[in-house]
Amino acid sequence: MSATLAGRHILVTGGGSGIARAAAERYDREGAIVTVLNRSVTGAAAVREASGGRIRTLVGDGTELDTLRTAVAAAVDGDGRLDNLTCGIGVFDDRCRISDLAGEELLVAAEESWRVNVRATLLAVNAAVPALRAAHGSITLTLSESAFAATGGGVLYGSSKWALRGVVDHLAAELAPDIRVNGVAPGGTGGTRFGGLSSLGQTRTADQVDGRNERIAAGTLLGITAMPEDHAGAYRFLADPVDAKVVTGVVIRTDGGRRL
Known part of the structure; x- marks a missing residue:
């Protein structure tokens, strides 16, 4: 348990699965008081039960401002006061090529990618700023290796993660x-x-792509x-008000040394 995270209040959006869930569970093990917002009832229940009820969960759409205000x-x-906001909501584009889409398809796909990957993050920050400022807290965003190179997704996913880098x-x-304010860019x-x-x-979904794990390792x-x-250790470090006291505007790349 980390003495510096113990008792700290942390909100994780999208924390019912994947990397955001791992971050939430790491915060919980370090003694933080963790609240998870997740759209899936099943995901929210799973993370709550796995923590023995310590992680508090809310079910709702993390792209909606009223829901985010309720979560904060x-x-x-x-x-x-809120000590850390970790934004983990995201949607992939299954490596789609915009040159293969009809214009009408591109309109709705681009809107969804921006709404989930970028706008939801901005709304979460907007809702949380007063509570974060009161605590002199921190924000941790979830980027991707796609924020640094044309890999790991198509142009819709990649451009949304480049936006989060900015x-x-x-x-x-x-x-x-x-x-x-910092970020983690998982590979x-x-x-x-x-x-x-x-x-x-x-x-x-990602787990249904044949040979995916082998291709990741090879790259x-x-x-x-x-x-x-x-990836959870990077999130823990950035949320720590002592260990990361002088760290802001930084993105930690947890991509295994992605080959360019």
Whole structure:
């Protein structure tokens, strides 16, 4: 247990599965008081039960402002303070090529990608800023290896993650000195059910792609396929007000040394 995270109030959006869940569970093990917002009833129940009921969960759409405001209100301490906001909501594009889409398909797919991957993050920050400022807290965004190179997804997914890379820089400047803002950029990760764009009828999840884990390992310098929990240490570090006291505007790349 971390003495510096013990008793800290942390909200994780999208924390019912995948990397965001691993981050939430790491915070919980470090003694933080964790609240998870998740759209799936099953996912929310799973993370709550796995923690023995310590992780508090809310079911709702994390792309909606009213839902995010409710989640922040549920996550703060008795004085209205929030120590960390971790944004983990995201949608994949199943590597779709915009040159293969009809213009009408591109319109709805681009809107969904932006709404889930970027706008939801901005709304979560907007809802949480007063509580974060009161605590001199921090924000941790979830990016991707796709925020640094044309890999790990198609142009819709990649451009949304490049946008979040800019959001880290701009928010770090806007919210200083009261709130630190950083990001984690995971590489390809096994053991996840990362979903595609519903607007394109993409129903395949990451775990259904044959040979995916082997391709991930072959594309990294370390020759490994990360699992969700392998990224959790970066989130824990960035949320720590002592260990990461002077860290803001930084993106930690947990991609195994992605080969370019």
